[in-house]
Amino acid sequence: xxxxxxxxxxxxxxxxxxxxxxxxxxxxxxxxxxxxxxxxxxxxxxxxxxxxxxxxxxxxxxxxxxxxxxxxxxxxxxxxxxxxxxxxxxxxxxxxxxxxxxxxxxxxxxxxxxxxxxxxxxxxxxxxxxxxxxxxxxxxxxxxxxxxxxxxxxxxxxxxxxxxxxxxxxxxxxxxxxxxxxxxxxxxxxxxxxxxxxxxxxxxxxxxxxxxxxxxxxxxxxxxxxxxxxxxxxxxxxxxxxxxxxxxxxxxxxxxxxxxxxxxxxxxxxxxxxxxxxxxxxxxxxxxxxxxxxxxxxxxxxxxxxxxxxxxxxxxxxxxxxxxxxxxxxxxxxxxxxxxxxxxxxxxxxxxxxxxxxxxxxxxxxxxxxxxxxxxxxxxxxxxxxxxxxxxxxxxxxxxxxxxxxxxx
Numbered sequence: 001x002x003x004x005x006x007x008x009x010x011x012x013x014x015x016x017x018x019x020x021x022x023x024x025x026x027x028x029x030x031x032x033x034x035x036x037x038x039x040x041x042x043x044x045x046x047x048x049x050x051x052x053x054x055x056x057x058x059x060x061x062x063x064x065x066x067x068x069x070x071x072x073x074x075x076x077x078x079x080x081x082x083x084x085x086x087x088x089x090x091x092x093x094x095x096x097x098x099x100x101x102x103x104x105x106x107x108x109x110x111x112x113x114x115x116x117x118x119x120x121x122x123x124x125x126x127x128x129x130x131x132x133x134x135x136x137x138x139x140x141x142x143x144x145x146x147x148x149x150x151x152x153x154x155x156x157x158x159x160x161x162x163x164x165x166x167x168x169x170x171x172x173x174x175x176x177x178x179x180x181x182x183x184x185x186x187x188x189x190x191x192x193x194x195x196x197x198x199x200x201x202x203x204x205x206x207x208x209x210x211x212x213x214x215x216x217x218x219x220x221x222x223x224x225x226x227x228x229x230x231x232x233x234x235x236x237x238x239x240x241x242x243x244x245x246x247x248x249x250x251x252x253x254x255x256x257x258x259x260x261x262x263x264x265x266x267x268x269x270x271x272x273x274x275x276x277x278x279x280x281x282x283x284x285x286x287x288x289x290x291x292x293x294x295x296x297x298x299x300x301x302x303x304x305x306x307x308x309x310x311x312x313x314x315x316x317x318x319x320x321x322x323x324x325x326x327x328x329x330x331x332x333x334x335x336x337x338x339x340x341x342x343x344x345x346x347x348x349x350x351x352x353x354x355x356x357x358x359x360x361x362x363x364x365x366x367x368x369x370x371x372x373x374x375x376x377x378x379x380x381x382x383x384x385x386x387x388x389x390x391x392x393x394x395x396x397x398x399x400x401x402x403x404x405x406x407x408x409x
Contacts (some may be wrong), residue, residue, distance in 0.1 A: 025113070091144055117170070164406070195371075287343070287347070350370060
């Protein structure tokens, strides 16, 4: 009898723990680590804060547990996908498993997967534990490219393409809610088509025109001063996360006082918004300059992508990563997502025009634009993943594989 009672107690503990993780993952995805407190998690499942501490002692323990559970699922999916015999089959299975999981979540048949963009917001030792688990997942997914036929791909280029692929997986969760869940299998096919076939028509070459990066930077004195301030903040937020980029560190990077910081910004959230505004303005400038080039839409599209990929590693870059969105209040976050969507929609128009004139392969313009936007944004971290990659190499190493095909030479 004691054993049966012990078993029921263990089952109850496991069920309650899973319920807490389910609710907390939703909060994590909406508010980031900053907004996931033990009190908020407790209220979501009808418990007291003290009761939640029986399962998770600290806020970071809870956030890390949400992320580790998600990474464990992704690791299982990657293990299954890497068991396939060809790169294309591995890629297909990985994407199919992931989008099916998102479909089940959308219809209420599976708990949500956590956003992994806020790992840097964790404190050690939890940050180190989750980071190591993510690196293990990354290495597993890099196995997509393990085949003699792709032996020409060096380790750095395989790593860059894996980074791009994983960005497509994670960013899809942001734009898929635009569609009905029943359409996810069709969307999976379209994503696979873009990843494997790229946007290039037969015979197209990778020969983007040069867009001078200096044309993308602020030029007058007052605006340049503001540009310097926002660039320093962007670099800190990208490298340390919202929590790690403290007002003290931002001020120290610029050699200004905290008073000077608050002269420009009422709060840190305002600074993140300003950094996003700068990011989207740079992307719009690139689009306008590319659209003014003489040539077809393929030239304009590849030129815009190359310029932004190069910009990310230049003295003017990087642009703010979309991972910073989780730090913003929901209303402001939705506004910034809308700005991002407008940038994507302009890319979609360029792709659509290219399809009409025959310079771009027939693909879904909206999906292709979201995937291109995600790739260019992820370029901010290319130097972290591929050590020693140069500014001039960034377009061919990172942007080209999406536009020409992830397995293309």
